[in-house]
Amino acid sequence: MILMLADTLAKEAAGQNLLAIFFAAAITDNILLTRFLGMCSFLSISSQMRASIGLGLAVIFVTACTGAINAALYWFVLIPLERYGVPASSLQLILFIVVIAAFVQLLEMVIERVSLGLYFALGVFLPLITVNCAILGANLFLINKNLTVFEGFVYSAGAGAGWAVAIILMAGIRIRLKTARIPAALEGPGITLIICGIMALAFIGLSGLIK
Amino acid sequence: MKHIPQERRIVERMVPGVLCLEGFLGSDPRSLSEIIETDRRALEDIGLDCQSVARRLEKVYEIAVANLERPVQVGTDLEAVHLSAMGRIPCPWGGCGLWPKGDVVLTDRTTGRVYRFTALSMHLIGLHGFFQGRGHRYRLEPDEIARLLGLGKEGSQ
Amino acid sequence: MRELQIVLIATAVVCGVCTVLTVLLLLAERFIANYGRCTIDINQGARRLEVRGGSPLLGTLMEEGVFIPSACGGKGSCGECKVKVLAGGGPIAPTEAPLLSDQQRTANLRISCQVKVRNDMAIEVPPELFSVREYQAVVERIVDLTHDIKELRLKLIEPGEIEFTAGQYIQLKAPPYAHNEAVYRAYSVASPPDEKDHLELIIRLVPGGICTTWVFEHLTEGHTVSLNGPYGKFRLSDSDREMVWIAGGSGMAPFWSMVRFMKAHNIARKCTYFFGAVRKRDLFLVDELRQLERELDWFTFVPALSGPAAEDNWSGETGLITEVVDRHIADGSNMEGYLCGSGGMIDAAVKVLLKKGIAEDCIFYDKFT
Numbered sequence: 001m002i003l004m005l006a007d008t009l010a011k012e013a014a015g016q017n018l019l020a021i022f023f024a025a026a027i028t029d030n031i032l033l034t035r036f037l038g039m040c041s042f043l044s045i046s047s048q049m050r051a052s053i054g055l056g057l058a059v060i061f062v063t064a065c066t067g068a069i070n071a072a073l074y075w076f077v078l079i080p081l082e083r084y085g086v087p088a089s090s091l092q093l094i095l096f097i098v099v100i101a102a103f104v105q106l107l108e109m110v111i112e113r114v115s116l117g118l119y120f121a122l123g124v125f126l127p128l129i130t131v132n133c134a135i136l137g138a139n140l141f142l143i144n145k146n147l148t149v150f151e152g153f154v155y156s157a158g159a160g161a162g163w164a165v166a167i168i169l170m171a172g173i174r175i176r177l178k179t180a181r182i183p184a185a186l187e188g189p190g191i192t193l194i195i196c197g198i199m200a201l202a203f204i205g206l207s208g209l210i211k
Numbered sequence: 212m213k214h215i216p217q218e219r220r221i222v223e224r225m226v227p228g229v230l231c232l233e234g235f236l237g238s239d240p241r242s243l244s245e246i247i248e249t250d251r252r253a254l255e256d257i258g259l260d261c262q263s264v265a266r267r268l269e270k271v272y273e274i275a276v277a278n279l280e281r282p283v284q285v286g287t288d289l290e291a292v293h294l295s296a297m298g299r300i301p302c303p304w305g306g307c308g309l310w311p312k313g314d315v316v317l318t319d320r321t322t323g324r325v326y327r328f329t330a331l332s333m334h335l336i337g338l339h340g341f342f343q344g345r346g347h348r349y350r351l352e353p354d355e356i357a358r359l360l361g362l363g364k365e366g367s368q
Numbered sequence: 369m370r371e372l373q374i375v376l377i378a379t380a381v382v383c384g385v386c387t388v389l390t391v392l393l394l395l396a397e398r399f400i401a402n403y404g405r406c407t408i409d410i411n412q413g414a415r416r417l418e419v420r421g422g423s424p425l426l427g428t429l430m431e432e433g434v435f436i437p438s439a440c441g442g443k444g445s446c447g448e449c450k451v452k453v454l455a456g457g458g459p460i461a462p463t464e465a466p467l468l469s470d471q472q473r474t475a476n477l478r479i480s481c482q483v484k485v486r487n488d489m490a491i492e493v494p495p496e497l498f499s500v501r502e503y504q505a506v507v508e509r510i511v512d513l514t515h516d517i518k519e520l521r522l523k524l525i526e527p528g529e530i531e532f533t534a535g536q537y538i539q540l541k542a543p544p545y546a547h548n549e550a551v552y553r554a555y556s557v558a559s560p561p562d563e564k565d566h567l568e569l570i571i572r573l574v575p576g577g578i579c580t581t582w583v584f585e586h587l588t589e590g591h592t593v594s595l596n597g598p599y600g601k602f603r604l605s606d607s608d609r610e611m612v613w614i615a616g617g618s619g620m621a622p623f624w625s626m627v628r629f630m631k632a633h634n635i636a637r638k639c640t641y642f643f644g645a646v647r648k649r650d651l652f653l654v655d656e657l658r659q660l661e662r663e664l665d666w667f668t669f670v671p672a673l674s675g676p677a678a679e680d681n682w683s684g685e686t687g688l689i690t691e692v693v694d695r696h697i698a699d700g701s702n703m704e705g706y707l708c709g710s711g712g713m714i715d716a717a718v719k720v721l722l723k724k725g726i727a728e729d730c731i732f733y734d735k736f737t
């Protein structure tokens with residue numbers, strides 16, 4: 001349903017470009033299932049539904065915000081510097097990582113101050129997120145796609161949402177797996193990777209629908 | 212491999228020197244969930260579950276404690292003695308209360324093998340299915356202890 | 369030259385961005401994570417503390433000299449450091465939730481090492497905790513009492529004296545010595561309270577125990593140790609009822625303090641001390657207590673072995689300590705029971721004393737197990 005919706009929306013309305021960007025990032029170009037980024041926390045955390053939802057929400061938030069910040073950094077600092085011969089692509093990786101790490105730290109402090117409830121719900125996941133490669137990946141892809149700051153924000157929110165959808169789906173499947181009889185050698189990460197591959201097949205079928 | 216935050220917190224408390232000097236994992240290289248899963252299967256293979264082992268251990272524990280450190284027969288060739296200790300130790304899972312320290316030492320007179328467990332061991336086995344890591348003083352091999360206590364295939368035949 | 373320029377600019381940009389981020393984080397710490405001065409009101413105005421916010425309640429109170437007993441030293445695993453928080457505690461953190469029962473939650477109890485001081489707070493603590501201080505002491509003597517029990521004699525340095533009543537306990541701090549973190553463990557004081565500048569502790573080795581292993585394998589005479597106390601409500605009652613003391617192992621400590629205190633103050637209250645062990649090698653201080661028994665007509669000492677070996681040549685009482693108590697006491701209706709030992713022993717002893725007619729509120733013990 002959502003896929004069809006995204007598709008039609010993308011085809012029909014060029015004005016609703018932002019929506020297309022969002023759904024492309026979340027569904028057809030799912031960062032986890034088509035690019036296999038952020039696998040580490042995906043494999044281990046997806047064994048619990050509650051934790052998956054919490055981590056998913058935290059990833060959406062952090063990816064969206066750092067996407068916007070890093071896009072701004074790229075367009076307003078690195079590109080102007082190319083005049084002096086410094087290629088923007090050589091600095092983006094290291095700067096993006098630093099920005100993400102600092103942002104997560106900052107976010108932790110702000111959340112603790114503003115809403116203790118939210119802090120207790122997301123607090124444990126924030127340190128995990130700093131090293132989540134899906135976030136860095138989304139940040140770098142939006143540069144490749146030449147997206148503006150606001151588009152970048154929408155794109156990375158979509159990428160985060162896609163990651164969250166994938167992990168929550170997987171957590172749902174793994175609840176069922178608990179009662180299934182799985183060959184001992186495939187227990188845990190093994191079977192998760194296989195399922196992940198099957199899910200990826202489904203998603204790859206959609207890739208490239210929205211450019 | 213990253214752990215779920217909750218599991219990470221548990222494993223952090225199982226490290227030597229946090230709750231007790233030797234920790235809980237011994238020299239076992241496996242992850243916590245792997246240890247628990249393997250032991251559960253070992254018991255399942257002989258038609259048992261962790262709760263029944265824990266219940267049987269509790270019976271032995273009660274007898275040993277009632278004898279206040281004096282060795283006591285608990286089976287044909289099985290001797291138990293409770294070495295009491297002051298103080299209580301929390302469960303590494305947290306929130307399961309505090310468990311009295313003090314070992315029950317089980318000696319199998321036919322083989323001369325010695326097995327040790329505590330009130331916390333019984334709780335870990337019964338509620339969390341955790342028999343501790345291999346190489347630990349309180350590690351009990353699930354099928355072995357079940358046989359020793361007359362549970363499982365031999366017991367049911 | 370152009371390459372050098374590029375390298376310099378690139379380095380400058382990276383440094384510049386990092387500096388901006390660092391300044392941002394420092395500012396955030398200064399303004400967002402700064403909770404300023406907070407007031408902690410203890411026991412409705414009995415004490416008011418002005419503290420810097422932002423740290424856990426347990427540590428903040430400790431810095432101000434209010435010691436809450438805690439076994440794990442603030443790691444949120446033992447749940448011992450519960451404190452009644454009447455106001456300003458905020459929502460219950462996920463790290464506290466598993467350590468609190470519904471009952472405790474409705475009683476406003478919180479795990480003080482997991483509650484951060486974020487604003488003004490009002491809390492309630494038992495008033496006797498106000499007299500708890502932190503002490504530095506030097507190990508004057510370590511004596512082997514049995515193969516697994518040692519006596520530790522400490523000379524207090526700073527502060528030089530301690531006020532306590534016979535039967536109370538202190539918490540000894542085991543510093544990091546292997547791969548452990550610092551922990552506090554409770555030990556009853558064995559020396560009489562009149563000796564204000566010394567403390568004696570009777571410590572039995574707990575296999576795998578962080579503190580006892582340290583005492584047994586690392587602590588030597590001349591070492592400086594930290595401790596805090598006194599804690600506990602275990603003490604002689606004000607009545608003049610006849611007393612039954614029952615102990616085993618290191619449970620000797622409070623009674624060794626009490627009997628010497630009573631002797632020093634001429635408290636001639638009739639008292640029978642039952643001490644249980646398995647074999648002769650587990651007995652200690654027997655000669656000293658027998659000597660006291662001869663000197664004091666109100667004091668009777670009954671050591672008993674539950675499993676004497678042939679070579680022990682034991683002619684005294686045999687059997688579980690509870691069986692011996694059962695044989696010795698006819699009517700306990702006007703007696704008081706004092707117990708110290710492992711949980712199993714205390715449970716069994718309480719049962720016997722109740723059977724003998726001792727009222728439940730006349731049986732006293734600090735249950736460490």
